[in-house]
Amino acid sequence: MRVGVVTFPGTLDDVDAQRAVRYADGEAVPLWHGDHDLQGVDAVIVPGGFSYGDYLRAGAIARFAPVMREVVEAANKGMPVLGICNGFQVLTEAHLLPGALTRNHKLHFVCRDQWLRVENTSTAWTTRYDRDAEILVPLKSGEGGYQADDDTLKQLEDEHRVVFRYVGENPNGSRNDIAGITNARGNVVGLMPHPEHAVDALTGPTDDGLGMFLSLLDTVVKA
Template identity: 75%
Template structure:
């Protein structure tokens, strides 16, 4: 049976089409979920894509956290549903309490748009198992509020429990603590990252096809579940 992956669209979402395309390239079926839906339509996993949900008014991700669909995502994640938050989606997951910490203004206060090397710090998640430990992958980064911050106790927990999934390689582009680019929940089912793997699924259209590994990893996790 073909896996069904829901991709949420909020008012202001920009990257839902590319996320859905990445899902299809991996061999799964992409299912559109609207922000006002209080039904996940029986999907096997959910992607919260990038963009500017509700215009990023108030605070990035703060309004989207209260969308009807997110209530269902939170309940699903608590039951083990795999969830991926990309860029603004990462912000939404932090606002929702599914992931710890917060994403704040970049250290230099400028919007960053560039191809970025990442180091795979953990392949023990539903979204990163296809990668070798410490592999280097190249994906686009485009964000103004991508600086990951958390209290020292939370950072210690993330590091001690192996819950940092991706780190920025070389120069830290936005001042994120510990060069953190992505993290996971304690059970490894919920992952959030600032860079955009959905924009790196084919060498013809992106800087690499390195991002496709995240979507293939999901299929592996669903088969083995």
């Protein structure tokens, strides 16, 4: 399994995402924002950070990077793509996922370990989890409030495309307590919390996030 991990100017969590891929016995392939070639990878992770300094708004410039043209094309053909935190913002800006991420409702950066409920176990990134399992992973974002219009929210709920939902206090004002969603095909997933920081209980609050990368391994092997 070869997984491309994109680095933009301002990306912070690419090394952590690469490490998570290796924990799942995969090969992490670094992809630079200016690349025009995905180097034959089986999947792509768009990691967290502050791509291009979050100028204009988070993810707004990154969506125009040459590598994202390749990611969008590959995702539309079925390649698994995961967007984490800033990566989730990039995927919404690139229209691979609906909605938008806005300033946290209390206007403060949130950094804490966060409980999530897994509500969709049929995506390329969640098959290792049990439905309604609760997992603990770090959350660190200033613009993590998921917003969408009523029709989009109804579609996401009706089609069971909410993948993760916050448990307990809503940390950022996301509508319907949404922490992560998927596209209709189930190959593209975006979430605000950081599973790559929870792949080893020695360095994270748990190893609950590892299931996402092991799920990808299963998806790639079955393909």
